[in-house]
Amino acid sequence: MKKLTIPTQVKCDRKVKERRQQLVEAAKVLFLEKGFHKTTTRDISKTAKLSFGAIYEYIGSKEDILYLLIEEFYDQLDGTLQTIHLDNNRVSLYTFINAYFRAIDRLSGEIKIIYRDLQSLPATYIEYVLSKEAEFFNFVKKVLKRTYQLENAIVSEEYISLLARNLIIQGHMWAFRSWDLKDKLSLKEYIDLQSTFFLNAIQE
Known part of the structure; x- marks a missing residue:
């Protein structure tokens, strides 16, 4: 859209x-x-x-103004992801997770505002946001699917969809729970642990 x-x-x-x-x-x-x-x-x-x-x-x-703030959030997120070169391997999955989580760290304020205030927008504005969410979700699925294909792993579409949603939410969690997580983990440690989890989810 x-x-x-x-x-x-x-x-x-x-x-x-x-x-x-x-x-x-x-x-x-x-x-x-x-x-x-x-x-x-x-x-x-x-x-x-x-x-x-x-x-x-x-x-x-x-x-x-709220719409423009949200639009800018997606512009910055898209700009970050466009710099990623996917080579269809585990390293590329880590590269994506690292770039995505670091983007969320920079844009944590916008994430909080989107979750809390999105429903205050008119329907046409909400439709735009939902279209961007669907676009990003499909991109994450594509990254995961390519990785599975390279690993010769056979998984269902439902499994990949669930994994993609989990990955997105784990990024958001850094924004919402950073007050708790930052006392225990650095951003790099959080990224490394989450990356290990998602990489291990690949069945060889």
Whole structure:
């Protein structure tokens, strides 16, 4: 699904991009601190150091800002994964897990906001998010399937789907449980342990 178009009164694309980025960065801080519903557009404009009236030249609502934040999350996640060169072996599976978990570590705030506030968006925005989730899920399945094929392992589609979901959730867990995990494990240790688990799930 293509990105949704948010109307703007400003014709300069560069300026629109810069101002929206200011709004997204300010909103991220506030959404994490106060939550989406308790944050007002006036709060966002003040934190972004923009006049209250001016922000409506770039967005139409607070929901637009939340959508832009989520859109940026997927752009960054996609950008990270596009740098991975899959060679259809176990090393490549580790490379993917390492890149994915490190991306989640950088984007942990966005993950928390998506889980908590996604349902606050209009249906068309939610449809976009769900399409991106499905796209990423299929990518993870593809990585796992290639690895199994190289290992000459025969597994069901259901097994690969479940493993893909588990892998995605284990990445999210680092964002949600880092307050607990970071007292016991470094990010590298967490990645190594999770990678061992998923690599051992391959039946030779």
